[in-house]
Amino acid sequence: MSHIPEPEVYVRGQQTPEGVERPRLRAVSAAFTSLVALAATGLVAGPAVGAPSAGPCALPRTSAHHSLGLDTWNGSYPKPVDSLDAVMIFLSFPDSTPLTTPEELAADYFPGTDDFFRRASYGRFALRPHLQRAWTPMPRPSSAYEIQRDWDSGRRTAYLRDAVAAADGQVDFSRYDIVYLVADPDAPGVDSDATKVVNLERGLDVDGTEIKRVVTVFERHPPDRNVLAHETGHVFDLPDLYHRPADGKGDWDTHVGDWDVMGSQFGLAPDLFGWHKWKLGWLDRDQVTCVRGPGTRVLSLEPIAAPPVAGGTLGNRLVVVRTGAGSALAIEARGATGNDRDTCTEGVLIYRVRNEAASGDGPIEVVDSHPHTEACWDRSVYPPLADAPLGVGETVTVADAGTRVEVADRTRAGVWTVKITVGEDRL
Numbered sequence: 001m002s003h004i005p006e007p008e009v010y011v012r013g014q015q016t017p018e019g020v021e022r023p024r025l026r027a028v029s030a031a032f033t034s035l036v037a038l039a040a041t042g043l044v045a046g047p048a049v050g051a052p053s054a055g056p057c058a059l060p061r062t063s064a065h066h067s068l069g070l071d072t073w074n075g076s077y078p079k080p081v082d083s084l085d086a087v088m089i090f091l092s093f094p095d096s097t098p099l100t101t102p103e104e105l106a107a108d109y110f111p112g113t114d115d116f117f118r119r120a121s122y123g124r125f126a127l128r129p130h131l132q133r134a135w136t137p138m139p140r141p142s143s144a145y146e147i148q149r150d151w152d153s154g155r156r157t158a159y160l161r162d163a164v165a166a167a168d169g170q171v172d173f174s175r176y177d178i179v180y181l182v183a184d185p186d187a188p189g190v191d192s193d194a195t196k197v198v199n200l201e202r203g204l205d206v207d208g209t210e211i212k213r214v215v216t217v218f219e220r221h222p223p224d225r226n227v228l229a230h231e232t233g234h235v236f237d238l239p240d241l242y243h244r245p246a247d248g249k250g251d252w253d254t255h256v257g258d259w260d261v262m263g264s265q266f267g268l269a270p271d272l273f274g275w276h277k278w279k280l281g282w283l284d285r286d287q288v289t290c291v292r293g294p295g296t297r298v299l300s301l302e303p304i305a306a307p308p309v310a311g312g313t314l315g316n317r318l319v320v321v322r323t324g325a326g327s328a329l330a331i332e333a334r335g336a337t338g339n340d341r342d343t344c345t346e347g348v349l350i351y352r353v354r355n356e357a358a359s360g361d362g363p364i365e366v367v368d369s370h371p372h373t374e375a376c377w378d379r380s381v382y383p384p385l386a387d388a389p390l391g392v393g394e395t396v397t398v399a400d401a402g403t404r405v406e407v408a409d410r411t412r413a414g415v416w417t418v419k420i421t422v423g424e425d426r427l
Contacts, residue, residue, distance in 0.1 A: 057290035057320040059355040066239035069355035077237040086178035095141035096187040142189030239359030257385030271305040271339035274318035303335035344376035347389025
């Protein structure tokens with residue numbers, strides 16, 4: 001893709017006066033012939049799988065596409081625990097002689113993508129890539145498929161049908177949980193803006209297994225950074241967090257800015273939100289503090305991207321304030337470590353979560369604790385949110401959540417002390 005992630009499928013909430021209170025002295029599957037491919041706009045239903053780590057602050061999963069409810073797991077998606085095997089197939093076309101090799105293209109994505117998930121999961125999950133070492137010839141010219149961002153479903157179906165059939169002689173699809181189809185980036189009909197996950201309304205039956213979704217990659221060489229991590233996140237039932245303007249113009253990153261790879265593959269702090277890690281099973285109840293009822297609590301927060309301390313233990317990584325039947329306020333620390341090593345600012349980040357908002361409709365919205373300033377205008381995907389976290393001595397009141405957050409301290413080890421006050425009208 002050229003500059004932004006492609007939605008897998010196809011509001012801001014009520015605006016409230018939010019702003020930091022600063023200290024005075026501080027500044028600033030069926031047969032191929034009946035295959036129907038849905039490009040992420042349709043919900044692919046699946047059985048509910050219990051989530052034993054859920055608690056009273058875990059929002060219930062809804063029918064919204066990629067719902068951020070996490071009381072149950074949608075069993076039609078592979079859950080990234082322990083390990084999953086992925087096959088990467090490289091497709092060439094009769095109207096173009098490849099200028100790169102499969103090995104060169106594979107290096108664009110691995111080990112970078114599996115390293116991203118290893119760090120994000122605190123070592124709890126391994127994405128194991130299996131890379132084809134030769135080109136798989138497609139039967140038709142690249143221009144015949146009319147590849148583009150908002151792709152005609154019939155052309156897309158033909159592409160998937162041809163690709164799987166062409167690779168079936170060399171690939172045993174029953175061995176793999178994830179399928180990546182990488183097109184020759186120099187073929188004339190390949191559009192780098194068309195990379196996406198394609199969900200299948202009726203799965204493909206191949207090698208005795210059902211393929212329910214495929215990651216179609218049309219990136220240039222070298223590709224956009226973290227693009228495969230973003231698309232793989234969709235395979236794990238994570239939503240798009242960016243906002244797609246109706247006319248395709250304007251800012252795409254107003255919901256979360258740099259703060260999660262599902263918002264932008266170019267983000268300076270692309271580690272997954274703590275809420276996502278909780279949903280994926282990488283955070284347990286012991287690492288999530290649920291705040292219920294009015295009052296003030298003083299809590300410690302380790303940076304969400306920090307690796308486990310010696311012995312592999314994690315401290316408190318996420319604080320959740322339940323604000324409604326389908327909404328919550330999440331609070332976490334972000335620091336220059338792990339996947340967030342290039343972050344623009346460090347501090348305590350606050351965001352809203354809604355379980356009924358579908359992918360691309362703002363299921364997460366970062367609270368801008370500094371609404372009158374911005375940061376890193378030369379690097380950030382959305383400078384107004386680049387300085388969203390609170391620093392030591394700063395306080396913000398999220399009026400519609402009835403919650404006040406104050407950062408009291410930060411230790412030399414990077415642990416933040418946070419004071420959270422919830423009003424009488426909150427759950």
